Each structure stands twice: as structure tokens, then as C-alpha cells.
Amino acid sequence: MKIIRPGYYDQFRCLAGACPDSCCQEWDVLIDDKSAQAYLALEGSFGEEIRRHMKPDTDGFCFEILDRRCPMWREDWLCKIQAELGEAALCQVCAQFPRLRHDYGTFVELGLELSCPEAARLIFTAEETAPVSECVSGGESGDYDTADMDVLLRTRKTALEILDAHPLQDAMSLLLLYGYCAQDELDGFEPDPRTPEEDLAFAAQMALPADWASLRELYSQLDILTPRWSRLLSSNENTPNFPDALKRMIRCGIERYWLQAISDLDLICRVKMILAGALLVGSLGGDLICTAQLYSKEIDNSTDNLERILDAAYTNPALTDRHLLGLIQSVTA
Ligand code: SF4
Numbered sequence: 338m339k340i341i342r343p344g345y346y347d348q349f350r351c352l353a354g355a356c357p358d359s360c361c362q363e364w365d366v367l368i369d370d371k372s373a374q375a376y377l378a379l380e381g382s383f384g385e386e387i388r389r390h391m392k393p394d395t396d397g398f399c400f401e402i403l404d405r406r407c408p409m410w411r412e413d414w415l416c417k418i419q420a421e422l423g424e425a426a427l428c429q430v431c432a433q434f435p436r437l438r439h440d441y442g443t444f445v446e447l448g449l450e451l452s453c454p455e456a457a458r459l460i461f462t463a464e465e466t467a468p469v470s471e472c473v474s475g476g477e478s479g480d481y482d483t484a485d486m487d488v489l490l491r492t493r494k495t496a497l498e499i500l501d502a503h504p505l506q507d508a509m510s511l512l513l514l515y516g517y518c519a520q521d522e523l524d525g526f527e528p529d530p531r532t533p534e535e536d537l538a539f540a541a542q543m544a545l546p547a548d549w550a551s552l553r554e555l556y557s558q559l560d561i562l563t564p565r566w567s568r569l570l571s572s573n574e575n576t577p578n579f580p581d582a583l584k585r586m587i588r589c590g591i592e593r594y595w596l597q598a599i600s601d602l603d604l605i606c607r608v609k610m611i612l613a614g615a616l617l618v619g620s621l622g623g624d625l626i627c628t629a630q631l632y633s634k635e636i637d638n639s640t641d642n643l644e645r646i647l648d649a650a651y652t653n654p655a656l657t658d659r660h661l662l663g664l665i666q667s668v669t670a
Contacts, residue, residue: 339470340471340473341469342469343447350455353414360453363402363634365392365394368399369429376388376391383417390403436449437449437450441486442477457627461582461629479599486599489596492519497591504581506669507537516609520604544659544666545662547667553617560639563631578625587611590611609661618632
């Protein structure tokens with residue numbers, strides 16, 4: 338089995354008390370079954386304390402946020418569970434965050450969550466190097482059609498090449514249009530070969546006038562976790578900011594979400610979600626890395642919000658192709 342990770346993956350070190358945000362604040366911590374059973378069986382006053390904070394959740398238990406903090410988070414910024422019982426006692430989410438692991442059976446892809454400030458710093462600033470891959474024993478064939486996975490792997494490679502080969506604005510238009518070619522291939526149709534020049538002329542012709550308010554409105558209607566995000570969505574104080582570095586966020590989205598289309602063979606809604614997220618972050622301005630990190634905390638880490646955006650790709654006027662192309666056409670670095 339092959340394990341593939343970005344070149345910067347091993348550079349990650351948690352900032353702990355120096356973290357400008359924290360994964361111990363603002364979101365409920367889902368407790369995996371194994372950890373929940375261990376906490377339920379733990380004797381003594383500490384066991385009782387943990388159980389007092391365990392709340393039933395649709396999928397089992399979670400630690401519910403109190404005063405916007407995980408109740409296990411001490412005033413000295415240490416985790417009570419880790420301090421009292423050791424790292425091995427942490428529930429899976431806490432032990433793994435911000436490390437991502439996507440297991441496709443015969444290969445596993447690792448990554449880092451953009452929602453962690455230190456991971457975001459690496460995603461935006463680390464030297465761009467080829468992914469690192471190693472072969473280990475184990476693994477079994479995935480529960481999917483390998484021909485579909487071959488299409489997704491091949492088209493993702495092309496999407497990343499498009500991103501690398503063009504300036505931000507052109508890359509976004511070309512990626513949206515290429516998303517349809519890739520979807521056609523996934524659906525078993527022959528893609529229609531077009532040159533980038535033809536695609537860019539078509540994009541300019543199809544674009545509607547940019548309507549940034551509708552895009553913000555869409556994200557304002559989702560579940561909002563932090564007051565910072567709410568303020569940012571309703572503020573016009575920052576100057577929109579679309580540097581070429583925004584391609585790092587798009588790359589991160591392509592690497593994370595493209596292959597996930599294997600679950601439902603619906604690729605184009607994911608392509609739109611990735612581009613809409615980058616457009617939103619650029620339009621909100623401020624420090625690019627901070628805005629992208631906050632976006633990811635609100636969207637990538639919320640299953641509900643992700644599903645709502647994927648649905649909106651088909652139902653919300655802000656995410657029609659012509660509207661997205663209009664936003665892209667109006668982008669200036
Ligand atoms: S958000 Fe990232 S850097 Fe901050 S405490 Fe959590 S893992 Fe560490």
C-alpha cells in the first residue's frame with residue numbers, strides 16, 4: 338500500500354499555547370466510540386468529571402463547548418485528559434488534528450487541515466515540493482470502481498497542472514470549465530478537446546456581471562461557528578485581495594476533495610465549492626492566511642456546511658457557472 342503526503346507534512350508542529358486560534362475552542366469535539374467506552378469506564382473523580390462533560394450526539398458522544406472552550410481545556414492551555422491520562426487517552430479527533438487521512442484502500446493520502454493556523458502557514462508558505470510517497474505492507478482494494486478512481490486520479494493531475502500553468506484568474510476559469518470535462522469523463526463520455534485560449538474566450542463571453550453580495554449571502558446563511566467569521570462576512574472594511582498565493586488554497590482543496598467524488602461520482606459540485614471558497618476568501622480580504630484558516634474552520638470542518646455548499650452548487654444562483662465566471666472575471670490581483 339502506498340502512503341502519500343505533501344512535502345511540508347512532516348514539518349508540522351503544534352503551536353500549543355502560542356496558537357493564535359485553537360482547536361480546543363469553538364467547536365464541539367466528537368468522541369470516537371473506543372474513547373467514549375474508555376471514558377465511560379474510567380473510575381474515580383476524574384472519570385466522573387469527564388462524563389459530566391460528555392453529551393450524547395447523533396453519532397455517539399461529544400464534548401460540548403462551554404464558554405466557547407472545550408471543557409477539558411485547562412486555563413494553562415493544556416488538555417486535562419492528556420495531562421492526567423497521557424496522550425494515548427486522547428480521543429481520535431484530538432490525537433489526529435490537524436492531520437488528515439484519506440484511506441482509499443490500496444493507497445492512503447495524508448494532509449493537513451487548513452483550519453489549523455500552523456498548518457495554514459505551511460500550506461501557504463512552505464517550499465513547493467513533490468509529494469512524498471512510501472510503500473508499506475497492508476491495505477486492501479477499495480470499495481469503488483477502480484476505473485472511476487483512475488479517471489479521478491488522472492483528471493486531478495491535469496487540474497493541478499492547469500493551476501500551476503496559469504495566473505490565478507485564468508486558472509480559476511480554466512479549472513471550472515475543466516471540471517465539466519473531467520465530469521464527462523467520469524460519466525463515460527468523450528471529453529470535448531479545447532485549447533485554453535478557446536476556454537478563456539468562452540469564459541469571458543459567458544460571464545455575468547459580478548455579484549459578490551450573493552456569494553456572501555450564501556455563506557452567511559450557513560451555520561456560523563465564530564463571531565469573527567460573522568463580522569468578516571458582514572464587513573466591507575477590508576480590501577479584496579487576490580494574490581497568486583490564493584492558488585495554494587485551491588491546490589489544497591483539489592488535493593483534499595477531488596478524489597472524494599469517488600463516493601457519489603459528483604465532481605463538478607466539488608470543483609465549484611473549491612473555487613467559490615477561494616473567491617470568498619479573496620473577496621473578504623485581510624491577511625490571506627488568517628482569512629483562509631477561518632474559512633476552513635467554518636466550512637471544511639462542518640459536515641453540514643460542506644453538504645449545504647455542495648447542494649448549493651446546483652441550486653443557488655450565486656454558484657451558477659455564469660455567476661462564478663463573472664466573479665472570476667472581475668478579480669484583480
Ligand atoms: S489549532 Fe493547530 S497549532 Fe493550534 S493548538 Fe490546535 S493543532 Fe496546535
